[in-house]
Amino acid sequence: xxxxxxxxxxxxxxxxxxxxxxxxxxxxxxxxxxxxxxxxxxxxxxxxxxxxxxxxxxxxxxxxxxxxxxxxxxxxxxxxxxxxxxxxxxxxxxxxxxxxxxxxxxxxxxxxxxxxxxxxxxxxxxxxxxxxxxxxxxxxxxxxxxxxxxxxxxxxxxxxxxxxxxxxxxxxxxxxxxxxxxxxxxxxxxxxxxxxxxxxxxxxxxxxxxxxxxxxxxxxxxxxxxxxxxxxxxxxxxxxxxxxxxxxxxxxxxxxxxxxxxxxxxxxxxxxxxxx
Amino acid sequence: xxxxxxxxxxxxxxxxxxxxxxxxxxxxxxxxxxxxxxxxxxxxxxxxxxxxxxxxxxxxxxxxxxxxxxxxxxxxxxxxxxxxxxxxxxxxxxxxxxxxxxxxxxxxxxxxxxxxxxxxxxxxxxxxxxxxxxxxxxxxxxxxxxxxxxxxxxxxxxxxxxxxxxxxxxxxxxxxxxxxxxxxxxxxxxxxxxxxxxxxxxxxxxxxxxxxxxxxxxxxxxxxxxxxxxxxxxxxxxxxxxxxxxxxxxxxxxxxxxxxxxxxxxxxxxxxxxxxxxxxxxxxxxxxxxxxxxxxxxxxxxxxxxxxxxxxxxxxxxxxxxxxxxxx
Numbered sequence: 383x384x385x386x387x388x389x390x391x392x393x394x395x396x397x398x399x400x401x402x403x404x405x406x407x408x409x410x411x412x413x414x415x416x417x418x419x420x421x422x423x424x425x426x427x428x429x430x431x432x433x434x435x436x437x438x439x440x441x442x443x444x445x446x447x448x449x450x451x452x453x454x455x456x457x458x459x460x461x462x463x464x465x466x467x468x469x470x471x472x473x474x475x476x477x478x479x480x481x482x483x484x485x486x487x488x489x490x491x492x493x494x495x496x497x498x499x500x501x502x503x504x505x506x507x508x509x510x511x512x513x514x515x516x517x518x519x520x521x522x523x524x525x526x527x528x529x530x531x532x533x534x535x536x537x538x539x540x541x542x543x544x545x546x547x548x549x550x551x552x553x554x555x556x557x558x559x560x561x562x563x564x565x566x567x568x569x570x571x572x573x574x575x576x577x578x579x580x581x582x583x584x585x586x587x588x589x590x591x592x593x594x595x596x597x598x599x600x601x602x603x604x605x606x607x608x609x610x611x612x613x614x615x616x617x618x619x620x621x622x623x624x625x626x627x628x629x630x631x632x633x634x635x636x637x638x639x640x641x642x643x644x645x646x647x648x649x650x651x652x653x654x655x656x657x658x
Numbered sequence: 659x660x661x662x663x664x665x666x667x668x669x670x671x672x673x674x675x676x677x678x679x680x681x682x683x684x685x686x687x688x689x690x691x692x693x694x695x696x697x698x699x700x701x702x703x704x705x706x707x708x709x710x711x712x713x714x715x716x717x718x719x720x721x722x723x724x725x726x727x728x729x730x731x732x733x734x735x736x737x738x739x740x741x742x743x744x745x746x747x748x749x750x751x752x753x754x755x756x757x758x759x760x761x762x763x764x765x766x767x768x769x770x771x772x773x774x775x776x777x778x779x780x781x782x783x784x785x786x787x788x789x790x791x792x793x794x795x796x797x798x799x800x801x802x803x804x805x806x807x808x809x810x811x812x813x814x815x816x817x818x819x820x821x822x823x824x825x826x827x828x829x830x831x832x833x834x835x836x837x838x839x840x841x842x843x844x845x846x847x848x849x850x851x852x853x854x855x856x857x858x859x860x861x862x863x864x865x866x867x868x869x870x871x872x873x874x875x876x877x878x879x880x881x882x883x884x885x886x887x888x889x890x891x892x893x894x895x896x897x898x899x900x901x902x903x904x905x906x907x908x909x910x911x912x913x914x915x916x917x918x919x920x921x922x923x924x925x926x927x928x929x930x931x932x933x934x935x936x937x938x939x940x941x942x943x944x945x946x947x948x949x950x951x952x953x954x955x956x957x958x959x960x961x962x963x964x965x966x967x968x969x970x971x972x973x974x975x976x977x978x979x980x981x982x983x984x985x986x
Binding site for chain 1: 799811815921924927939958
């Protein structure tokens with residue numbers, strides 16, 4: 383409780399937490415409020431918002447319920463954002479720990495690979511990956527993770543370099559633990575906090591990348607995505623600009639919520655650290 | 659000068675390894691693709707099994723993977739990126755044709771985000787914790803949260819559709835017959851919206867970095883000394899606080915270049931700007947895997963070159979960089 387209050391001590395963190403909670407509710411209640419296929423035709427095409435209360439936000443070019451699409455889109459954005467970020471953090475932490483702990487040639491090789499991944503524009507990499515393997519939710523998650531793990535890897539490696547000199551590591555060596563066991567049971571858990579501090583930035587970037595991929599038509603065709611909705615609305619941009627604008631605002635609020643909540647968490651832990 | 663050479667040499671050696679990994683990596687990725695360039699070509703032209711055989715042989719696609727990788731590397735050494743399927747032209751020519759447009763777009767967007775971002779950052783960081791500081795911090799964060807392609811669409815709705823001030827897309831007026839200065843103006847007018855869309859997204863990054871750096875610098879002793887000497891506040895802010903906060907931003911310029919290239923893919927597709935990013939999208943649409951590989955490779959080279967330039971600029975700005983190695 384105390385921790386939660388410390389987290390919610392700035393208006394920014396409260397706003398971020400509120401947005402994320404709202405999003406979570408939207409994602410979880412989507413099948414409840416809007417059962418059935420959100421991509422099914424629900425009414426006349428291009429119905430403007432606030433005309434028919436069974437379709438509060440109107441319909442798109444094909445007569446699909448915009449509000450239902452918005453709710454189901456929240457599911458996709460959140461799922462892809464969280465899964466891709468988790469995968470990126472995991473890959474990054476493992477690669478960074480191996481590089482930092484092993485040192486020498488392994489370190490050199492792993493860091494050159496990291497360099498190579500950072501040299502290729504991450505969006506171009508994700509684009510190529512999805513277009514080659516084929517668009518499905520799993521591939522999109524993998525593509526985003528593949529283009530986002532380098533940051534966590536660098537942070538983890540830097541952290542591991544200092545942790546491996548600690549007494550607990552020396553102790554583990556003395557009792558004869560396997561180096562890999564030391565790396566993943568003693569070193570990695572200690573190196574995690576600064577890596578996890580990156581998670582809000584990575585989740586935000588993952589959500590934006592997913593949106594951009596679906597905007598270019600490389601999202602999972604069987605799922606509603608906000609990026610796909612924007613692309614769909616683009617065809618009627620002159621007559622019904624709201625169809626593109628509404629999902630864009632949803633995207634912006636989501637990413638903003640992730641940033642604000644992330645800053646709140648980092649600040650509250652920083653306060654805790656300086657107090658102790 | 660020796661300092662610059664040391665940096666140059668060290669960077670170039672590292673870059674060769676990085677490029678080799680990029681080449682092998684993208685080669686493996688494209689090997690995983692279902693179908694090859696011949697399949698894509700036959701889909702658009704039609705042809706029998708004999709022709710498929712012939713094309714496979716002529717394009718060297720019937721050899722083992724290792725041979726093909728070796729062939730590819732050998733060709734790359736001769737600056738030959740292969741043949742584009744969708745354009746039926748050498749990939750190098752297609753890319754070189756599109757590159758200047760993207761460079762102009764990226765350069766202008768970088769100038770916009772760096773210039774405006776650092777200026778606003780100085781404005782915010784001049785009084786840390788003030789209302790304008792808080793306002794700009796939140797505002798820039800909101801801007802950073804905006805998807806670039808969506809900002810582009812909104813700009814089109816407002817400035818091209820409603821107000822009709824600016825063209826909706828493209829790089830210049832088609833078949834206008836303009837030359838020289840009037841053509842340059844025409845291109846500049848067409849680039850206003852794409853550059854704004856691309857630049858405003860990354861503005862927040864420079865603003866926030868500048869602000870954070872200045873907040874740090876305010877606590878330093880030399881700033882206290884400058885204030886104690888009774889220097890005008892303006893001078894303290896610009897010559898002491900801001901100047902020291904500016905250096906990390908230069909490093910960011912290089913790191914951001916890869917992001918900008920990625921961002922230009924979507925922006926160019928929104929504004930129908932015929933640059934490298936749109937070419938990537940066309941390559942995806944046309945299943946032109948060799949072209950996509952070429953674009954990735956050229957982007958990597960571009961990013962390496964930009965980072966090299968940034969490193970050299972950094973060495974000029976900060977005399978401590980590389981000094982130890984040059985004298986050793």
